[in-house]
Amino acid sequence: xxxxxxxxxxxxxLLINNFVLSAFLGICPFLGVSNKLDTASRMGMAVTxxxxxxxVCAFAVNELLVWINAPYLQLISYIVIIASAVQLVxxxxxxxxxALFRALGIFLPLITTNCAILGLALFQTAKGYSxxxxxxxxxxxxxxxxxxxxxxxxxxxxxxxxxVPDVIKGTAIVLIIAGILSMTFMGFAxxx
Amino acid sequence: MSKTGPVTLxxxxxxxxxxxxxxxxxxxxxxxxxMCPVLAVTNTVTNSLVMGVATSFVLVMSAIxxxxxRNFIPKQVRIATYILFIATFVTMADYIIKAVSxxxxxxxxxxxxxxxxxxxxxxxxxxxxxxxxxSDSIMDxxxxxxxxxxxxxxxxxxxxxxxxxxxxxxxxxxxxxxxxxxxxLPGGAFFVLGFLLLAINAFNKxxxxxxx
Amino acid sequence: MKDQHHDIGxxxxxxxxxxxxxESSQSEQRAPAQTPNSFKMIATMGAVGLVASxxxxxxxxxxxxxxxxxxxxxxxxxxxEVLPETTLRTDWRLTEEGVAVDDGTFTxxxxxxxxxxxxxxxxxxAIEAQGQGYADIIRIIYGxxxxxxxxxxxxxxxxxxxxxxxxxxxxxxxxxSNFDALDVRFSISDSTVEGPLxxxxxxxxxxxxxxxxxxxxxxxxxxxxxxxxxxxQVVLPVIHENLDLLKGGSDE
Numbered sequence: 001x002x003x004x005x006x007x008x009x010x011x012x013x014l015l016i017n018n019f020v021l022s023a024f025l026g027i028c029p030f031l032g033v034s035n036k037l038d039t040a041s042r043m044g045m046a047v048t049x050x051x052x053x054x055x056v057c058a059f060a061v062n063e064l065l066v067w068i069n070a071p072y073l074q075l076i077s078y079i080v081i082i083a084s085a086v087q088l089v090x091x092x093x094x095x096x097x098x099a100l101f102r103a104l105g106i107f108l109p110l111i112t113t114n115c116a117i118l119g120l121a122l123f124q125t126a127k128g129y130s131x132x133x134x135x136x137x138x139x140x141x142x143x144x145x146x147x148x149x150x151x152x153x154x155x156x157x158x159x160x161x162x163x164v165p166d167v168i169k170g171t172a173i174v175l176i177i178a179g180i181l182s183m184t185f186m187g188f189a190x191x192x
Numbered sequence: 193m194s195k196t197g198p199v200t201l202x203x204x205x206x207x208x209x210x211x212x213x214x215x216x217x218x219x220x221x222x223x224x225x226x227m228c229p230v231l232a233v234t235n236t237v238t239n240s241l242v243m244g245v246a247t248s249f250v251l252v253m254s255a256i257x258x259x260x261x262r263n264f265i266p267k268q269v270r271i272a273t274y275i276l277f278i279a280t281f282v283t284m285a286d287y288i289i290k291a292v293s294x295x296x297x298x299x300x301x302x303x304x305x306x307x308x309x310x311x312x313x314x315x316x317x318x319x320x321x322x323x324x325x326x327s328d329s330i331m332d333x334x335x336x337x338x339x340x341x342x343x344x345x346x347x348x349x350x351x352x353x354x355x356x357x358x359x360x361x362x363x364x365x366x367x368x369x370x371x372x373x374x375x376x377l378p379g380g381a382f383f384v385l386g387f388l389l390l391a392i393n394a395f396n397k398x399x400x401x402x403x404x
Numbered sequence: 405m406k407d408q409h410h411d412i413g414x415x416x417x418x419x420x421x422x423x424x425x426x427e428s429s430q431s432e433q434r435a436p437a438q439t440p441n442s443f444k445m446i447a448t449m450g451a452v453g454l455v456a457s458x459x460x461x462x463x464x465x466x467x468x469x470x471x472x473x474x475x476x477x478x479x480x481x482x483x484x485e486v487l488p489e490t491t492l493r494t495d496w497r498l499t500e501e502g503v504a505v506d507d508g509t510f511t512x513x514x515x516x517x518x519x520x521x522x523x524x525x526x527x528x529x530a531i532e533a534q535g536q537g538y539a540d541i542i543r544i545i546y547g548x549x550x551x552x553x554x555x556x557x558x559x560x561x562x563x564x565x566x567x568x569x570x571x572x573x574x575x576x577x578x579x580x581s582n583f584d585a586l587d588v589r590f591s592i593s594d595s596t597v598e599g600p601l602x603x604x605x606x607x608x609x610x611x612x613x614x615x616x617x618x619x620x621x622x623x624x625x626x627x628x629x630x631x632x633x634x635x636x637q638v639v640l641p642v643i644h645e646n647l648d649l650l651k652g653g654s655d656e
Binding site for chain 2: 441444445448449452453455456459460463464467470471474475478562564566569
C-alpha cells in the first residue's frame with residue numbers, strides 16, 4: 001500500500017534516488033561506456049528500452065510465480081527474461097538501424113549483466129508496484145541512468161583536453177568525479 | 193595447457209592460481225569488475241564481510257560445477273547454462289543468509305540477488321573454469337573470492353570507521369568524534385574507491401620505475 | 405616490475421576475450437557451419453534446469469522453518485519493545501467488517517496485536533503500519549493504549565533511510581521518547597481522531613500531540629508522523645468499536 005504518485009515515482013528514480021549515483025546500479029557500463037558522448041547516450045537509450053521491456057515481463061512473471069507459490073524461482077526467471085529482452089532489442093536494432101548496432105557493438109549483449117536492469121526488476125517487485133507504477137519506475141530509472149552516463153561522458157570528453165596526472169588517470173578519476181556528481185544529486189533531496 | 197619454465201608440481205600451480213586473485217589480478221582493484229556491490233554494501237564492515245563470503249560461495253560452487261560439466265555442455269548454450277547455475281547458487285545463498293541472520297539479509301537487500309550479474313563470476317566461469325580441471329578451478333575461484341572479499345573489506349573498514357565511528361557496530365572513537373557522514377553516503381563510496389585505486393596506481397608506478 | 409606489466413596485459417586480453425565469447429555466443433550468424441545437435445542442446449538445458457530446480461526447492465524447504473522462526477522472533481521482540489509489560493498476546497487483522505483473528509496467512513491489511521499483562525489486563529495494542537519515507541518504504545510498529553488514548557511506543561521495523569541522517573528515526577533516543585505518551589486526540593464519542601499528530605522543529609513549545617523532528621532528518625521524521633496519522637485514522641476507530649472483542653482474551 002503506497003501513497004506515491006506516479007510523478008513522484010518518476011522523479012524519485014530520475015533524480016532523488018538516481019539509479020546510478022545513489023542506488024549504485026549499472027556502475028560497470030557507467031564506468032566503461034562513458035568516455036564518448038554519443039555512445040553514452042545510445043547506451044542510455046538501449047538500457048531504457050530494455051528496462052521497459054523487462055519491467056513488463058518481470059511484472060507478469062512475478063504474478064505467475066506468486067500464483068504457483070514458487071518464489072525461489074524469481075531470480076532465475078528474471079535473468080532469463082532480461083537475457084531474452086536483450087536479444088530482442090539486439091535483433092530490433094540490427095534490423096532497423098545497422099549503424100547503431102555497429103556503434104554499440106559488444107555493449108549491447110553486455111547489458112544482460114548490467115545490474116541496473118536486474119536491480120530494477122527486483123526493486124519493483126520488492127516495492128510491490130502495480131503495473132503502471134512499474135512502467136513509470138522503469139522509464140524513470142532508464143532516464144536516470146541515461147542522465148548519469150551522459151553527464152559523465154560530457155565531463156570525460158572535457159577531461160581529454162586537459163592534462164591529468166598519471167596516477168589518477170583511468171578509473172580512479174572517473175570514480176572521484178562520480179563521487180562529486182553523487183553529492184550534487186543529493187541536493188535533490190528537497191524534492192521529496 | 194603446456195607447462196612452461198621449470199617443472200612445477202600441481203600444488204604449486206594451484207597456489208599460483210589462488211594467489212593471483214589476491215593481488216595481481218585482484219577482481220576489484222585490477223580488473224575493476226563487479227563494481228555495483230563494491231560500492232553499495234561497503235558502508236559497514238559486517239555487510240562487506242557477508243557480501244564477500246556470499247560472492248566467494250557462489251564463485252566456488254559455480255567453478256566446481258562449470259568445470260565438472262565443461263566437456264558435456266554444447267558450446268552454444270554455454271553462457272545460458274552458466275547463468276542458470278550461477279542464479280541457482282545465488283538464490284541458495286540468499287535463503288541461507290536469510291535463515292542465518294535476518295538483519296544481515298535486510299541490510300544487504302537486493303544486492304545479494306545482484307551477485308548473479310557480478311561480472312566476476314561469469315567472467316571466471318568463462319575464462320577459467322570452463323577450460324581447466326576442477327581442482328585448479330576451485331583454487332582460482334577461491335583466490336578471486338578472497339581477493340574480492342579483502343578488497344571490499346578494505347573499503348568497508350575505511351567507510352565505517354570514518355563514517356559512523358564504529359567497527360562492525362562497536363564504537364571505537366569517543367563520543368566526541370564527529371563522523372564524516374559522507375563516507376557512508378554514495379558519494380563517499382565513489383571517493384574511497386577512487387582514492388584507493390589512485391594509491392595503488394602510485395604504488396605500482398613507483399615499483400615499475402624503481403625496478404628494471 | 406615487468407611481471408605486473410604482463411599481468412595487466414593479460415587481464416586486458418582476458419576481458420577482451422570474455423567480451424568476444426559473449427558476442428559470438430549471442431549472434432548466430434557468426435557460428436561456423438557446424439550446427440550442433442539441437443536435441444543435445446535442449447537435453448542439456450533441460451537437465452541443467454532440472455538440477456537447478458531440485459537444488460532450489462531443497463534449499464527453500466530446508467531454510468523455510470528457520471526463516472519463519474526468525475521473523476516470528478523479530479516480531480515478538482518488536483512487540484515487546486512497544487508494549488513492555490505484555491506477557492501474552494493475541495493476533496488480529498483488520499477486515500472490512502472490523503477485526504478478525506489473524507491466522508498467519510498472507511494479508512495486505514494491517515495487523516494488530518493485543519498485549520496483556522500478567523494480571524490479564526490489556527496493556528495496549530501493537531499496530532503495524534507503513535508508508536513512504538525519503539528513500540523507500542518505512543515499516544513501523546507502534547503501541548497504542550486505549551485507556552489513555554495515547555501512543556506508548558514506536559519501533560521502526562524496516563527502513564532504508566539515509567545512513568547517519570534519516571536512519572536516526574530508528575535509533576535516536578530523544579526522537580523515540582516522543583512516542584512514550586503521545587496523545588492521539590481520539591474522541592470516543594465521535595469515534596474519530598480529532599486532530600492529527602504534528603511535527604515541529606526543535607525548540608518550539610511541545611504539546612502532547614506534537615513530535616519533535618530530528619534536525620537534519622525532517623523528511624524522515626515527517627514520514628513517521630504521516631504514517632502514524634494515516635494509520636490512526638483507519639485503525640483507532642476500529643479498535644474502539646471492537647474493544648470488547650479485543651479484550652476478550654486469547655483464543656485457541
